[in-house]
Amino acid sequence: MIDFQILLEYYNEFPFLVKLAWDFSVVLSILITILIVYLKFVRKHLRKIEVDNLKFKNEYEGLLIEYLYSEEEAVEISEPQQVILEKLKKHVPIKAKRKVIISVLYKLMNQVSGEVTDALKVVYQNTGLIHYALLRLKSKKWYVIAKGIGELTRFKIDSAEDEIKPYLTHPVREVRKEAHFYFVTLFQFEGLSFLDKLTTPLSEWDQIQMLEILQKFSDQEICDIKPWLQSKNDTVVLFALKLANLYNQYEVKDLLMDLLSHENKTIRIQAIEVLTHLYGIEAKDVLKANFNELSLEEQISFFGMLEKLVIPDDEPFIEKHLFHKNFEIQLLALKILKSINIDKYLGLNKLPSNKKSLAMLNLTDTI
Amino acid sequence: MSRKKILLAEDNSTLSLLLKFRLEKEGYELFMAVDGKEAVDIIDKHSLDLIITDIMMPFISGLEVISYIRNKLELDIPIIVFSSAGQEEMVLKAFDLGANDFMGKPFSPNELVIRVKRQLS
Numbered sequence: 001m002i003d004f005q006i007l008l009e010y011y012n013e014f015p016f017l018v019k020l021a022w023d024f025s026v027v028l029s030i031l032i033t034i035l036i037v038y039l040k041f042v043r044k045h046l047r048k049i050e051v052d053n054l055k056f057k058n059e060y061e062g063l064l065i066e067y068l069y070s071e072e073e074a075v076e077i078s079e080p081q082q083v084i085l086e087k088l089k090k091h092v093p094i095k096a097k098r099k100v101i102i103s104v105l106y107k108l109m110n111q112v113s114g115e116v117t118d119a120l121k122v123v124y125q126n127t128g129l130i131h132y133a134l135l136r137l138k139s140k141k142w143y144v145i146a147k148g149i150g151e152l153t154r155f156k157i158d159s160a161e162d163e164i165k166p167y168l169t170h171p172v173r174e175v176r177k178e179a180h181f182y183f184v185t186l187f188q189f190e191g192l193s194f195l196d197k198l199t200t201p202l203s204e205w206d207q208i209q210m211l212e213i214l215q216k217f218s219d220q221e222i223c224d225i226k227p228w229l230q231s232k233n234d235t236v237v238l239f240a241l242k243l244a245n246l247y248n249q250y251e252v253k254d255l256l257m258d259l260l261s262h263e264n265k266t267i268r269i270q271a272i273e274v275l276t277h278l279y280g281i282e283a284k285d286v287l288k289a290n291f292n293e294l295s296l297e298e299q300i301s302f303f304g305m306l307e308k309l310v311i312p313d314d315e316p317f318i319e320k321h322l323f324h325k326n327f328e329i330q331l332l333a334l335k336i337l338k339s340i341n342i343d344k345y346l347g348l349n350k351l352p353s354n355k356k357s358l359a360m361l362n363l364t365d366t367i
Numbered sequence: 368m369s370r371k372k373i374l375l376a377e378d379n380s381t382l383s384l385l386l387k388f389r390l391e392k393e394g395y396e397l398f399m400a401v402d403g404k405e406a407v408d409i410i411d412k413h414s415l416d417l418i419i420t421d422i423m424m425p426f427i428s429g430l431e432v433i434s435y436i437r438n439k440l441e442l443d444i445p446i447i448v449f450s451s452a453g454q455e456e457m458v459l460k461a462f463d464l465g466a467n468d469f470m471g472k473p474f475s476p477n478e479l480v481i482r483v484k485r486q487l488s
Contacts (some may be wrong), residue, residue, distance in 0.1 A: 057380075061380060061381050061384055062384070064381065065381075065384050065385055065388050068385065068388075069388055069392070070387075074482055106384060107379055107381050107382070108379075108381045109473075109475075110472070110473060111379055111381075111382045111472050112382065112385070112472075112473050112474065112476060113473040113474060113475050114475035114476075114477065114478075115475070115477070116385070116475070117473070161395050325420065326442060329371065
């Protein structure tokens with residue numbers, strides 16, 4: 001007590017600034033102590049959650065495996081399976097447990113195929129998990145909706161088609177993307193019918209992902225892509241061009257020819273590349289006639305086409321652009337000439353030319 | 368007749384459990400490893416008839432496990448490898464190291480049983 005009084009007297013005698021520093025230190029020490037206690041509590045709580053989740057995971061894994069091996073022939077759901085479903089059903093309304101059940105189901109769904117996947121789908125539907133995913137679709141938060149659609153896609157719930165359809169044109173890109181993936185994953189090429197009326201843009205990444213989903217299916221019979229090649233949505237046209245290229249759509253050549261005069265430059269370039277792939281020699285005359293009106297990128301793409309589809313009749317055109325101002329075109333022209341008329345190509349060395357042109361010839365010789 | 372011993376090295380616990388039950392149902396004795404390190408320990412301690420291993424595992428990868436069996440222990444036990452999409456190069460490496468068969472995920476457990484039987488016959 002006396003010590004404390006002495007300390008207090010000392011404190012009172014301190015100048016104002018020192019007093020303030022001491023006050024600040026005390027407040028800070030109290031705050032740090034509270035924070036340490038709080039962090040310890042949070043850590044303990046998180047560890048408890050982790051332990052609980054592990055316990056639930058082991059429990060649900062066991063139940064799930066028991067379910068999968070309790071099947072009986074000629075019965076869709078056997079009696080022991082029904083008992084397990086009822087057990088799981090009781091845990092589903094609790095959010096934390098629901099999360100664990102979904103993760104266990106999904107982990108397995110991702111790794112196995114065939115009859116096990118169908119059984120897992122039955123578990124997902126009959127435990128009421130589907131109900132919670134459908135509830136998510138009614139949320140006001142876009143990320144909850146996107147997660148709900150993603151979950152229904154992962155568990156291949158094709159009965160949610162009508163509920164997901166309105167989200168194909170949702171203002172948020174992530175929600176739209178999930179809805180697009182849902183239809184493509186579950187209905188394959190038929191699922192692409194949403195492209196007919198799509199007015200929102202499809203990003204390059206989304207297009208690539210959709211193509212990847214489509215390529216995983218065993219049935220690679222593509223539907224009619226003509227309406228999409230005529231779409232007013234440029235990204236739909238670009239996606240259709242990728243489909244035409246990947247699935248060798250020779251029957252759409254006429255539409256591809258029309259796209260050579262599309263107002264969007266990227267589409268025009270892509271159309272040249274697809275026509276090259278589909279051996280569209282009829283495009284050569286059109287492009288040759290308009291060569292000077294084409295953008296530089298289109299001109300390069302056209303020379304790429306000539307490199308693959310060149311015939312001796314193209315020689316005068318190639319010769320005309322042998323020393324084009326663009327390096328890529330110049331190189332391609334020399335390469336093409338070398339491939340169709342080696343004598344004329346070798347004769348170029350004798351022509352009076354500048355150092356740059358000689359360097360180009362030397363470079364072409366090495367290719 | 369003694370049961371054939373199989374080591375299953377897979378870090379996905381649900382898949383491991385599913386395959387364990389499936390293979391035990393077929394009459395095999397299963398040893399489970401959740402990572403490559405555990406797999407190597409089991410290989411050292413037991414005389415196994417077949418090894419099923421995932422390529423991507425914590426601590427020691429499936430490729431290292433195969434290399435350990437073929438190059439260090441010089442054992443001729445059949446090895447089946449699991450791989451996910453996009454691991455084609457790893458699968459080729461696994462075959463170079465001495466794997467006998469591979470299954471891409473997702474796979475059918477029934478198909479795995481057929482392949483196991485073929486390797487053990």
